[in-house]
Amino acid sequence: MLHTKHKGTTEDNIKSTIKTAKIKAEVLFVIEKLHEKGFEAYLVGGSVRDLIIGREPKDWDVTTNATPEQIIAAFDKTFYENTFGTVGVVINKEDVDGVVGKAGEVIEVTPYRLESEYSDGRRPDSVSFSDKIEDDLKRRDFTINALAYDPIKDELIDLFDGIKDIQSKTIRTVGDGMTRFQEDGLRVLRAVRFSAELGFTINIETEKALNDSREMLAKIAKERIRDEFVKILMSDNPMVSIYMCQKLGILKYIIPELEEGLHTKQNQAHSYDVFEHLLRSLQCAADKKYPFEIRLSALLHDIGKPKSRRYSEEKKDYTFYGHEVIGAEMSKKILERLCFPRKTIDLVYKHVRWHMFFSDTEQITLSAVRRMIANVGRENIWNLMNLRICDRVGTGRPKENPYRLRKYTSMIEQVMMDPVSVSMLKINGKQIMDLLHVEPGPKIGLILNAILEEVIEDPSKNTVEKLNEMAVSLYKMDTEELIKKADAGKKAREAKEKEEIEKIQKKYHV
Numbered sequence: 001m002l003h004t005k006h007k008g009t010t011e012d013n014i015k016s017t018i019k020t021a022k023i024k025a026e027v028l029f030v031i032e033k034l035h036e037k038g039f040e041a042y043l044v045g046g047s048v049r050d051l052i053i054g055r056e057p058k059d060w061d062v063t064t065n066a067t068p069e070q071i072i073a074a075f076d077k078t079f080y081e082n083t084f085g086t087v088g089v090v091i092n093k094e095d096v097d098g099v100v101g102k103a104g105e106v107i108e109v110t111p112y113r114l115e116s117e118y119s120d121g122r123r124p125d126s127v128s129f130s131d132k133i134e135d136d137l138k139r140r141d142f143t144i145n146a147l148a149y150d151p152i153k154d155e156l157i158d159l160f161d162g163i164k165d166i167q168s169k170t171i172r173t174v175g176d177g178m179t180r181f182q183e184d185g186l187r188v189l190r191a192v193r194f195s196a197e198l199g200f201t202i203n204i205e206t207e208k209a210l211n212d213s214r215e216m217l218a219k220i221a222k223e224r225i226r227d228e229f230v231k232i233l234m235s236d237n238p239m240v241s242i243y244m245c246q247k248l249g250i251l252k253y254i255i256p257e258l259e260e261g262l263h264t265k266q267n268q269a270h271s272y273d274v275f276e277h278l279l280r281s282l283q284c285a286a287d288k289k290y291p292f293e294i295r296l297s298a299l300l301h302d303i304g305k306p307k308s309r310r311y312s313e314e315k316k317d318y319t320f321y322g323h324e325v326i327g328a329e330m331s332k333k334i335l336e337r338l339c340f341p342r343k344t345i346d347l348v349y350k351h352v353r354w355h356m357f358f359s360d361t362e363q364i365t366l367s368a369v370r371r372m373i374a375n376v377g378r379e380n381i382w383n384l385m386n387l388r389i390c391d392r393v394g395t396g397r398p399k400e401n402p403y404r405l406r407k408y409t410s411m412i413e414q415v416m417m418d419p420v421s422v423s424m425l426k427i428n429g430k431q432i433m434d435l436l437h438v439e440p441g442p443k444i445g446l447i448l449n450a451i452l453e454e455v456i457e458d459p460s461k462n463t464v465e466k467l468n469e470m471a472v473s474l475y476k477m478d479t480e481e482l483i484k485k486a487d488a489g490k491k492a493r494e495a496k497e498k499e500e501i502e503k504i505q506k507k508y509h510v
Contacts, residue, residue, distance in 0.1 A: 014156060014163055018051045023151055026091045027060045030075075030107045035152055037074045039066040041109075042133065042148035042157070049144045052166055053198070062109045063148065065131045071109050084127055086110045112136040134159055138174060141187045142194065146174050169200040177209025185216025188250055189228045196232055196241035210248060217253035226338040229254055233295045239283035242299075246275075255334055258299075260306040267317045271396030274305045281394030290390075293344060294383055297351035298390040300331045304352075328353035350376045351387050357408075369411045381412055425451060427467040435468055436475055446486040447474045453489035 027043065034041035041064045047057035064071065068085050072078045077090040088106045112130040130136065133148055140146040143162040149155070160174050171191050173180040181187050188210050195202055202210065217225065232241045242258070245251040251259060261274030270277055281298040290298075304327025308320045331352045335345045357372050373381050388405060429444045438444075451470050455462045461470070474482060 014052060017054070018048070018149055018151075018156070022056075023051070024060055026105055026107055027062065028151060029091070030062055030089055030109060031150070032152055033074055034062075034064050034066060034071075034109075037066070037070070039064050039070065039074075040133065040150070041066075041152075042150050042155075044136070044148045045140065045145045048147040048149045049162070049166060051149070052147075052163065060107060062107060063112060063133070063136055064109060065112055065133070066109075067111055067129055071111070084110065085113060085129060113139065133157060140174050141180055141184075141190060143172050143174055144170075144194070144198075144200075165203075169198070170203050171195055171198075171200050171206060172203040173206050173209065177206045178213060181209055181213035181216060185213065185218075185220050186224050186228060188214055188217055188248075189225065189232075189245075189254075192241050192244050192248070192250070193228050193232050193235070195244065196235040196237050199237065207248070214248060214250045214253070217250055220253075222337065223339045225254060226340060229338070230292065233282070233286075233299070234292060236286060237283070238286050238295065238299075239279045242279055242282070254338075255300075257303055257330060257334060261303070264306045264309065265318065266305070267319070272394075274302055277394045278302055279394075280396070281390040284390040284393040285386075288386070288390075290386055293347050293351070294386055294390070296335075296344070297348050297355070297383075297387050298394070300334070300348060301327065301352050301355045301387060301391060303327045303330050303334075324353055324356045347380065347383075350380060351384060354384060355387055355391060357384065357388075364407070364411065366411060366414065369408075369414075373412070373416070378416065381416070385409060385412065424462070425455060425467060426462055426464050427451070427471065432471045435471060438475075443475070443479065443482065446479075446482045447471055449486035449489035450474050450482060451489070453485065453492045457492065 023043070031041040031043070041062055043051075043060065044063040045059075045061050047060050050057040066074065068080055068087050071087040071089070072080060075089045076092055079088045079090070080086075087109050089109055091105045091107065112133055112135055114128045114130050114135050137146045137148060137157070137159055143160040143165045145162070146158075146160045147162045148157040165172050171194055173187075191202055191206065191210055194200060232238055232245075235241065242251065245254060246259060246262075258275060258278065261276075261278060264274040266272070266274060266277065272280065278299055278301070281301065282295055285295040285298040302320075302323060304323040304325070305320045307326050307330075308323040310319050310321070311317075312319045328349050332345055332349050335348060354372065354376050372384075376384055385405070385408065388408075392405070425448065427448075429440070429448060432444055432447060433440065451467060451474065454470060455467075461467070474485065477485070
């Protein structure tokens, strides 16, 4: 049996760290079941790395010396639809004690693998299965991912000093860097992604091999590049990653248009060139834990500036008229090229196209705000406001919520506010006519407005039973008295709207 290279205190400490971390009950069930059937089974790769670091693993990968057929035979429900030997084990409700709502979850189990040459620089020409864990670990990309741990036997296997590299926060390939990158060109981008996600530094020899292999990315399917790019944007430090991609000459394989912003000086309102501004806007979105679409929009919102830049003798400064229109079209083409889903493309297009909404706080009107909401959709307007915050922070200005943004927010809330109207009532004109057995007429509208006054004063009256009682009572009033009551309702509505608007304005200090 193989053992970790780390002996004594180091091994004990690492094992203690892993054991105190929470390994999913479903994963433990699968590993224990394989042991019961007489097979080896290990947690492997990123899940072990994350447990050692103290992060909750996103993926739980199990490897074993069992063949796909033997894995399938060991469990009640599985599926096997690939050429790499990975079997999906479907967890039954009764499989795991104390786990509620996890029925149907899938744990992937893969046999120890041997891989042939990667003649296309993307995938192995053939895959065979092994009965030795070391064969599986030596084919992996980086040392920090070439770790295996058996939680049942408490056995840790580290053949390539992965733990040492975790402790020194280093990204280093398993074996020769050129060989690893030539096998699969996506590993070039994965190195940068791991560096961003983990805050690790790429080893010097690994970086040199990466530099010499970057053209391999040209062979990689756009969908695979997209998936790595998404993980970079969703990391805590995407700004550093994009800088690294540019420095290492691999950004041109992802979004080459971003490099047009390098050294593209902006107007006096900005402290940075277009490239740095976009990266700082992106980092602001990451710092605020904004969702992916806002991060992507922050990275692309000014991508049309280099193409629209002109120098104005009148203003003695650069102008970028129409950059949002140019940028929206560029963003659409970029995201289509990277095979993003249509929903993402359409949303980012709207964000980029309309991110320049409003300019003069004195001229802005509620009707203009309504038009803007119609352009992007009620469900997207707050995303647009968050993008505007990222845009401002990305300029280098210290204040991220100035009067202008506060006023925009106040006016949007006013427009989005539920109207104070008879539509609020849990009764309508037709229901009143059916209740009273009367034909349509002006008296029905008067009754509704009179009821509204009562409900504004006491919202608890807005029930079908109480409104029916009021409708019957009001119908018995003579017309003059009912008109007075309805006018009072209109005034109450206007006063209520004014009160709500004043609350909103006070909230944002405008």
